[in-house]
Amino acid sequence: MTGAKTYGPATALSTARDQEAGDQGTRVQGAGDEPTGDRARSWRGRAGAVLSRRLPPRLRRSLLFLPPLLVLLLAVFAADWAEVQSGLRSDAVARERLTLYRETILRELEKYRHLPYIVARDPRAVGVLSDPGQAPSANRFLKELAATTGAAALYVMNEDGLTVAASNFDTAGSFVGRNYSFRPYFQEARDGEEGRFFAVGATTGEPGFFFARSTPAGAPARGVVVVKVDMERLETNWRHGGETVIVTDVHGVVFLGTRDDWRYSSLAPLQDMVVAAIRSDRQYGNARLASLQQGPLAQTRLVIGGTAWRQARLKVGILDWTIHYFTPMSEVRAPRGVVWAGAGALVLLYAIWLLVLRSRRLGRVTAGLRQDAATLRDLNRRLVEEIDERRRVERELRDTQADLARASRLAAVGEMSAAVAHELNQPLAALGMFVSGARLYQQRGETAAVTENLDEIDALRHRMATLTQELKRFARPGESRIETVDLRDCLKTSAKLVRPRVEETGVALQLHLPSRPMTANTAPLRVEQVLVNLLRNAIDACQGVAAPVVEARARIEEGRAVIEILDNGEGIPDTLRERIFEPFFTTKPAATGLGLGLAISARIVEDLGGSLATRARRAGGACFVLSLPLAAQGGDEGSEEDARRLDAVDAQ
Structure with a gap:
């Protein structure tokens, strides 16, 4: 059995x-x-x-590695074959692209090739060779022709190579008066041949291709006509293709292409005599003519700047130029990576298959489910903790918002209190001055002066009552009473209110008012409030100056009333100019200012539909500019004259 x-x-x-x-x-x-x-x-x-x-156990385990080894061995041969095929496809594409790029070069140059021949037989251009008096007309003719044909430049040289007429005669880089006899295209044209040359302009420093023809035909050359063709447009079109294409001259120097960092470098080291010849023609200006790589010029693979390229070349058919098409070797070798990725994927699938078989025998699926369940429990616990943390943060946020609301209300109360003290300080100072004056006039027996001071005191009392009412309306600007006023009167009244401060400090206050009214529909007390604050700030800013001066200039500009308050103090630093209108920000000592005046003034002006800004003065000091809309759009006769007059004063 x-x-x-x-x-x-x-x-x-x-x-x-x-x-x-x-x-x-x-x-x-x-x-x-x-x-x-x-x-x-x-x-x-x-x-x-x-x-x-x-089979022994060791041999059975070794057989498990046989399929991956076979896959990797096949991948080696497949990767080499794929790279070879990729290189062949790259060369085929390169040949097609090179043919297209060569045609674009020849087509671009062919458009201008016969232009020198035609111009050399046109008396409007070459008449200047026999009659220098025709230079102006020849210049204009060449300029119009260059603009019509799109040529970069057209110029005429005499038999000595001196330029006598050019299309750019009216530019800073004019060719007129320049001698280009050292250029090969001049020498070839003078010998009766067609001059052709690519070089960097000796005058403008801009590269271009030069066509040259002698004049007249069939006789000793009296001069040479040259057209310069700008190749920048051609390069721009090439760059849009996103390919790496360059053109080299007979020496292998790059002068055209899509890589600016390769320009005027050689693809192979140049001999000293070649460099000397290029220098003598000044073909590429002061370019270093460094070599991009040390290998032969004609090799298929080049390494330039640490990057490997596959090179394809094609002769252009003009001046022994060669056009090069570079394909990154990373693209050529890309199929190799695909092959290895496929091989790796097969090996990985094989390994996964083995692991799956082993997991079935060892019961790893159940262990994985247990692990997943444990992970879910952990995630659930972390989610509950995150929810609790979010609720705590929300409670803290609500508490913080409540604290901010309370702080905001306290700040508003403090701002209003400071504003009341700040705005009543001016009338109180003036009131004290008038009371002292009334007592003095009473002692002297000057009844009329006493009566006048009492009238001023009563006016100040009325103003303080009205100002208090206005400050109540500070948070509700729409309730201010709007009147039709002359802003010149507002400025005069404001100057009168700060007169005590002017006499106390010895500052010279100058008013420059236009001759025509500055009528506006606005709140006069609010405007005076702003002007008083600006004048007092200007007076304070002049403290410590040898000859303190405060100026108030008014003018009409584009349907708006513009009032400038200027001083010759130290001015406002540029670093603080953006913060000057912030509440509680001040450059004054803490005992003399709260930093609310300009903030309140800016808000008042904004409510009135105007603007308040500051600018620096050329003569030093600060300048605040108040702009308000006028009541009606009338003629601005005299406004421009006033503006010119005030600008002249400011320039002094």
């Missing part, structure tokens, strides 16, 4: 093979034939078990 169990399948297989050989192709269907269904699976399982027992 044991022997039948062990060797039964092998014996049946051997018997079937013997029958096939003995019957010469006649096969008997029976129990020894190829098994199918469950019987086949059972047979394969027994055969695999027999093979497993016959």
